[in-house]
Structures are given as structure tokens and as C-alpha cells.
Amino acid sequence: SQQGEEDPQALSIQEGENATMNCSYKTSINNLQWYRQNSGRGLVHLILIRSNEREKHSGRLRVTLDTSKKSSSLLITASRAADTASYFCATGLFYNQGGKLIFGQGTELSVKP
């Protein structure tokens, strides 16, 4: 079951611009996480935001979470060509739901130099 839906599916920007990706989900969650995947590689964990948090920062990343709207956004500021990758949101379920992560379909980001 794909809980997360990401928008847009693909995003193309120029280096230096900001990139915003959105994620919506359906059920109650314990946390929401964002991952990055370079082509043909494994996923790398970027940031985790708990259900009782509204905003979190890590370097050039800013994540927001609105549990009332069941949505999250990932902002990458001052993008670089090296940020080109696919970005996935993943919702962390509670232990009585298996404590597992359910991934969205991903947003493919292309940053042009």
C-alpha cells in the first residue's frame, strides 16, 4: 500500500534556485522521513520529523509537517547540480501497525548548472 503521494513527480530548476517537494499521506503516523536516491543507488536518509513537530531544519533542508492536512514539504535552498536525484517521503507507522516505513512514489529533481 502506497501511503504517500508526492507532488510534483518531476521538477527541473536552475542552480541556485530553491526546490520544493510535497508529500501527502492518508493515515495517522508516528513520524515522516525524507530520503534521497541517486540513480541506481540505495536511499540515503535526509531528515526525520516527528508527528508532534511542525518544522525541522538540517543544513539547506527545511521540512514542514501539517498533521491536520496530512501533508509535508521538503525545501532545498540554494540548490546545486549535485542535488540532482530522486527524493522520497516515507511515513513511519506505529508499532501496532508494524513500525514500518511506507514510501511515496518520489519526486525526480533535476538541477541544471
Add this chain to the structure above:
Amino acid sequence: DGGITQSPKYLFRKEGQNVTLSCEQNLNHDAMYWYRQDPGQGLRLIYYSQIVNDFQKGDIAEGYSVSREKKESFPLTVTSAQKNPTAFYLCASSRPALAYGYTFGSGTRLTVV
């Protein structure tokens, strides 16, 4: 350095053949997971294990089997019952608490020939 090792990187399977994908971690993580990724798609959960000698089916377990005899190892067997096994397979591990993200291996690309 600690991490997850998946092998082989590429695997070719003939029709009707069982194949086993290896996943080993030295992070001392209790939980381990197997995901399948199809081109341009998100990740779908196959099996997961939160403790040694115990594992649960994910969303697409049919045609797959796993074992968890050691904390460090979580091999996945793709059986002949899996009719469309061509995909990218990703193994991950995590600490038991829900406050941590997953660490992923670099993946195995399985192709039916």
C-alpha cells in the same frame, strides 16, 4: 566503517529458478527490511524482521521467502512462484525505536533472462 552490504550487485535468473539475495549489516540494528523498486516507482515492502528468528510479510510477499537466523543477516529468496521478479531490490536496517531512519544497502538489480 559500519553499514549494509548487499550482494551481488547484478543477478540474472533463468525462468523457474530460485535465487537468493544477500544482505549483511554490522550496525547492530535489530530491524531489517526488504523492498522492491520498479523503474520510476517508489519502494514496496516485501518482508521485514524486527528481531532474530521472527519476520512478517509486507505488502508484496507472494513469491518471496526470507530467514533471520542471525542479527546481522537477512537473506531474500526470490522463488519461481514470483512471476515478474525483474526489479531493483533494496535491503535496509534500523534501530528498534521509531525515532531513527533506515540505513540502506546499495541494492541488487535482478533480471530474468
